[in-house]
Amino acid sequence: MKITFLLFFTTLMQVSATSIAQKITYHQKEATLKQIFTEINKQTGFNVFWSPKVIRKVKK
DSSP states (O other): OHHHHHHHHHHHHHHHHHHHOOOOOOOOTTOOHHHHHHHHHHHHOOOOOOOHHHHHHSOO
16 A cells, blocks of 8 residues: 555656656857846746856856
8 A cells, every 4th residue: 555655646746747847948059157047037937046246257
């Protein structure tokens, strides 16, 4: 009984995660994080919060 419940629960969680997941496509060489975060916002509607101080230090 416990194994049946575990298998059912695992399957249910996988189906749930798959239905919520989104795919993002972005193809550009040497993109900045700002450009990538903007594209994520366009494709998903999610905002990515970041610190300008941290972003300036990151290489392309």
